[in-house]
Amino acid sequence: MITLVRAAVCAALFLFQGVQFAAAQDVALTSRDGKIELSGTLLGFDGTFYRVETEYGELTIDGSGVDCAGPGCPNLENFVAELWLSGSATMGKILMPALIDAFAARNGYSATRQDEDENSFTFVLVDQKTNKTVARFMFRASNTDEGFADLLADEADIVMSLREMRPDERQRAREAGLGDMTGPNRSRVLALDAVVPVVSASNPVRGISPLMLARVFAGQITNWNVLGGPDAPIDMHLPDDSSGLAQAITDQVLRPAGLDLAETVTRHAFPADLAEAVAKDPFAIGITSYAEQRDMSVLTLTGTCGFALDVSRRAIKTEDYPLTAPMFLYFPARRLPQTAREFLSFTRSPTAQIVIRRAGFVDQTPEEIPIEDQGNRFTNAITVAGADVTLEELQRMTATLKPMARLSTSFRFEAGSIRLDAQSRSNVQQLARALEIGQYDARRLLFVGFSDGDGAGRANREIALRRAEAVRRAVIKAAVTANLDRVTLDVDAFGEAMPMACDDSAWGRQANRRVEVWVR
Known part of the structure; x- marks a missing residue:
């Protein structure tokens, strides 16, 4: 039988974030004076707050005012912050590791990467003075769709996304008890990128209007001579359709023109594969990110009035280039462990902006x-x-x-x-x-x-x-x-x-x- 003092419990409830996705176990939390007892299944602990599933619903309890008993109780003396990140492979495999390394170096930690499979790995942060593990950042780096699916299934703390959360995903988040994901402090732009049309360096075409670009990928324009090029068929290349970049391309290129993507587009799981295919084919056109333009020629965006827009780091930062693609972090309204909060704060720092720029993306300085x-x-x-x-x-x-x-x-x-x-x-x-x-x-x-x-x-x-x-x-x-x-x-x-x-x-x-x- 659970005894609750309503006012005392309400006073103990705080927002919590930082789910530890280990097997849930039973705990019993008792106030220091023994007057309040609460039992349930431990969902997470961030070093200060317990998050417990009880018969009254999910509750969050300030650990400083209770004693914990049961198999699920964490080790308070040697607490290790754990953070699950899921989503974009571009962010998870390139940008986030660079930021974690810089964060670790600034705080006197060593950062060791432990690979589990192609898309799953963990960064272990160890305090170099005490030789104690302080945090584990665990990654599932696949695609944006998987990231949001993990968030909705309560299997991720942070989503790495190359696009904004879509209305149906926001609705499912509300239904899952995650609240309004469009609210303040529920998302953050980590870095900037852009969607760019690319061709082989041997292709004579150097510019294209956004409308003509949309018509090409909708299959309405099939020959280069319409674009001022040779009399040759156009081969189209895009990222895999589950990637956030591919979805951003649909949102920014095709949707404003009211067009649907042609079925004859060749998809690529990795940006390097797309770059290689376009670079060696003089009759190919692709759309990729600014950071992945590699050895291809980026087409200038043109218009009938004679104005032209070239992509550049500064044009992306100012949004003068219209096809910008911010890189997002999304998180539910729960409290992160302290080390994780410190890391997120670090990502806004001048040092982090330098790291972002060196990684090939556009910073926000x-x-x-x-x-x-x-x-x-x-x-x-x-x-x-x-x-x-x-x-x-x-x-x-x-x-x-x-x-x-x-x-x-x-x-x-x-x-x-x-x-x-x-x-x-x-x-x-x-x-x-x-x-x-x-x-x-x-x-x-x-x-x-x-x-x-x-x-x-x-x-x-x-x-x-x-x-x-x-x-x-x-x-x-x-x-x-x-x-x-x-x-x-x-x-x-x-x-x-x-x-x-x-x-x-x-x-x-x-x-x-x-x-x-x-x-x-």
Whole structure:
């Protein structure tokens, strides 16, 4: 018979994260005064909190106030933090090991990798001073779909994903008791990448519009002569359809055009295989990630208006290149072990950003871009000048921005929505943290709104201004501990005055709708 004092138990309940996926065993937790006893099946322990399945449901108990008895009780003196990570092989096999090695070196740990099979391995962290094991990071590195399946089955603490969680997955997460996975602190952008069309270096085609790219992979364009190339059939190559990258390609390339993927596409389980197939075939085209472009030629994204967008590290960071692919970490609302929390905090540090960049991915360190390094942006502004974008407005924009530098931190919106996209939501938190540590004290930040060219110029400028104000409010709300008296946060908007891409496609219009941050 279990005796419970309601108030005492409620006081003991805290959020918990950090499931240890060993065999569940029975425990009995008794308060130090002996008045409260709670028994059930131990689901996890993070070094401080017990997570127990009881007849009252899943409860979380502060270990400092109870004694544990039973076969499932952990060793409190030699507790080893355990963390299960599942999902993208690209993240699990390349990026995360590099970050773990750097984290271990910074904290005086040794990190030893223990391989179990092709996709499963464990990093064991040992304190070099005491020779005690402090943590085990256990990986299942296969694909994004498997990662979310493991999370929903309560067999993973963190999902490594190359795409955003989809609506059906979010719904299943709610049904599984994981809460709202779109909520704050439920996901994090770890690094940045992009989706890029690639061809053999011997292929004469050097550019393609996003719409033509979609039509190629939908099977509507089958010969290179339509794209200005030779009279030869097009061979298509994509990553395996269970990978997050392949799903991001579908979401970003085909879905905006309302097209479905052709059945004649050749799939590849590994990026290296795709690269090899495309590189040796002059009539092949593939879509891969920026980090995996290898010896292939990346096609420039073009448009009918003459604007062109080349992929680069900076263009990905600013989202000026429209086919960006953030790399996500997802986790349920449970408390992680301390070592795991410290590792996640480390992934945001300047040291971690260097590691991310060295691993071939795009980091999130804000950069200040001088106005003379703005490429063709001001040329584009002159090109579209007319009735809606007057000479006076261009002069005002130039006078406003000339003394300033553009931050690589930009904000864009989901298609057909006023909601910031995933990378931009991460940028809100990043900029807020910078304000909290005083990085921009005694400086002026200007949130500048831009729009696409659909509609009247005056209305577009007003919409862009409201978006800039909304981003400013979001950053201020997130910067809880910042002293905003030490920094000036202003807003302005220039509507359609500085387009990044052509307005003749959904991709171009989405690239043009943005809020930039300029600093002085």
